[in-house]
Amino acid sequence: MSIRIALAQYRFPVGDIEGNGTKIIEIAAKAQKQGADMVVFPELTITGYPPEDLLLRPSLKARVSDALEQIKQAKLPIAIVIGYPEAQEGKLYNKSMVIYQGDIIADYAKQHLPNYQVFDEKRYFQKGTQTCTFEFKGIPFALTICEDIWYEGPARRAYEAGAQINININGSPYNIDRTAQRHAQVAKVVSQWPMATVYVNHMTGQDELVFDGGSFIVDSNAKIRFTLPSFKEAFEIAELEQTESGWCVKNEQLCPKLSIEEELYNALVTGLADYVNRNGFPGVVLGMSGGIDSALSAAIAVDALGADRVMGVMMPYQYTAKMSLEDAEGQAKLLGIRYEVLPIAEAFEAAQSTLAPVFGDRPVDVTEQNMQSRMRGLFLMSLSNKLGYMVLTTGNKSEMAVGYATLYGDMCGGYNALKDVPKTWVYKLAQWRNSQGLAVPERVITRPPSAELAPDQLDEDSLPPYDILDDIIERYVERDESLDAIVEAGFDRDVAYRIIRLIDINEYKRRQAPEGVRVTQRGFGRDRRYPITHGWKPGR
Secondary structure: OEEEEEEEEOOOOOOOHHHHHHHHHHHHHHHHHOOOOEEEOOOOOOOOOOOHHHHHOOOHHHHHHHHHHHHHHOOOOOEEEEEEEEEEOOEEEEEEEEEEOOEEEEEEEOOOOOOOOOOOHHHOOOOOOOOOEEEEOOEEEEEEEHHHHHOHHHHHHHHHOOOOEEEEEEOOEOOOOHHHHHHHHHHHHHHHOOOEEEEEEOEEEEOOEEEEEOOEEEOOOOOEEEEOOEOOOEEEEEEEEEEOOEEEEOOOEOOOOOOHHHHHHHHHHHHHHHHHHHOOOOOEEEEOOOOHHHHHHHHHHHHHHOHHHEEEEEOOOOOOOHHHHHHHHHHHHHHOOEEEEOOOHHHHHHHHHHHHHHHOOOOOOHHHHHHHHHHHHHHHHHHHHHHOOEEEEOOOHHHHHHOOOOOOOOOOOOEEOOOOOOHHHHHHHHHHHHHOOOOOOHHHHHOOOOOOOOOOOOHHHOOOOHHHHHHHHHHHHHOOOOHHHHHHOOOOHHHHHHHHHHHHHOHHHHHOOOEEOOOOOOOOOOOOOOOOOOOOOOOO
8 A cells, every 4th residue: 555645845925825825726736747645735834834913813714714715626636735724613723634626534723832932822722632533545644733743642642543644734943953853853753653754844934934844754663764855945745655564655765964054054045035035125235344244144145135136335434444345345246246335434424523512522432333333224224215125234143142233223124144143153154155155255254353343343352252152142042041050061250140141131122123034942032032121130
């Protein structure tokens, strides 16, 4: 006995319910023509994932019903597994449905609703309570959805009900090393309850989230036997065959495993591309300082959008080093992007002159540094208004954590590809990108980082080395370690206290920062909701 199952890993834009319904029909028809018996789509295929408060719109039910009816009316001779929201007696459920020749042959409500990190499903959905098994082509199947596979209950109950193949549809966002975690978890569940498992995930960028795809099949012996690529739309048909040892994949295929650097870089490219394209921007404009953050951002932008949709702007002042001018121009030529030089001296001096009567004889301090940054922000936002390009900001997670960024200056913009990328990873990604073809001048990678807002300024004048800084940030932000625990791990108490204090008091800045791709275990955004005003003290 065998069955051919198509895994459909595509972009399904959030909110485009009619368009997603049409796309499902087109892909299902393609799968049927290629000899598939079943086609499996990701979680909440109809609405896209996550639809957030669109789920609360009064017209949601009618729109979803229309799309489902459209799919049923196609009466395709293939089993179509889709995800959708359904309202029942005033309650909303996250569901999976199987449609065959216009009839619903199975329907299942998600039992485990994630409500941590970026997930907020209990705000919208009620949990299901019933196991769903169904027979198709003489084979007993089970339906589960995403989080269900991270608990033993749904799989156990489905197995005890006689299911041999588990169809698990997913909306699982990317973070570093997520593929290995998924493989290990599904294999663990299958080793306990030996159902071959078909895992299909979204592949798309959605605001600060990015979904990497990476769909796969685990056979009855808990071995990964079939994988789809990460960060690519993909459609593949797997033939599952029943043998004496259980269900195996007859046409086994394993995509090459990507390095962490390549996965992470692809996540940043995907997130930026989908954000810019879906929001209708013709391109992006960014400040090019000759430093590594703007250099990596420019490379990502070109890979995401193409050189013809990227504009780089150097905005020098008296503290801008000659090598910065050379490297910014050199990279612009290397990437083939439009490049402009707009000095800020006259604008800055005009602002100083205007403020002088109020500033009086107060000494020069960080105010003047921030003014330089705000002049640059003004220029970039003006170009954005006039040309229609979105401003791409370039700050990294390390800077966002400790507040080393200027509100209404270098934080001005619509999106930040590096928002959740620690500085140490910025260097790794630049080196990886150059291994694929030179995109970042080598001197940009090797020179000491500087904001160039004051004479002979270096980042490490006011911050610990980035390897130390990033370690403290990871422990405090991503692992929730206390000051005492961080000190016990070997860090200087005064340094750790200062960094933690900076993280705590700069929440107000991060609330005003542009959107950016979330790639770590815990980014600054929807999965870290700290109060701006509080009396919490670092310590235990």
